[in-house]
Amino acid sequence: MSIFGDIVNKLFHKANPEAAAPVANPTPDPAAAQAGAPAPLANVDVASVMDQCVAECGQSLNWRASIVDTMKALGIDSSLDHRKQLAQELKYTGDMNDSASMNVWLHAQLMTALAVNGGKLPANLA
Numbered sequence: 001m002s003i004f005g006d007i008v009n010k011l012f013h014k015a016n017p018e019a020a021a022p023v024a025n026p027t028p029d030p031a032a033a034q035a036g037a038p039a040p041l042a043n044v045d046v047a048s049v050m051d052q053c054v055a056e057c058g059q060s061l062n063w064r065a066s067i068v069d070t071m072k073a074l075g076i077d078s079s080l081d082h083r084k085q086l087a088q089e090l091k092y093t094g095d096m097n098d099s100a101s102m103n104v105w106l107h108a109q110l111m112t113a114l115a116v117n118g119g120k121l122p123a124n125l126a
Helices: 003-015 046-057 067-073 080-089 099-116
Strands: none
Touching: 003 046, 003 080, 003 099, 046 067, 067 080, 067 099, 080 099
């Protein structure tokens, strides 16, 4: 499964603990989202779920601004290699050796992709 798919599944299952099956084919690309297809994160309050994940992990994490903290809160490997893989999934065209710029872009694109997949986000993050 893709890293983006793993993120969507973790959010979905945290919001819907009774769901057993993984979410099928979340798309990180707004252009690739099929019209009329059910959004995997429909009715999922991403901010609430993320705040709960941060509270449960016992670390001081700022998921609202940091891709690394977002991944850590979800229990996903936040290593540079995994962030580069996520950047490829989200079609990053910048310099992957400039991790600071890539991280800022990744966080913004992840929030956009979560919204495209039906996630409810605060206006300043969507």
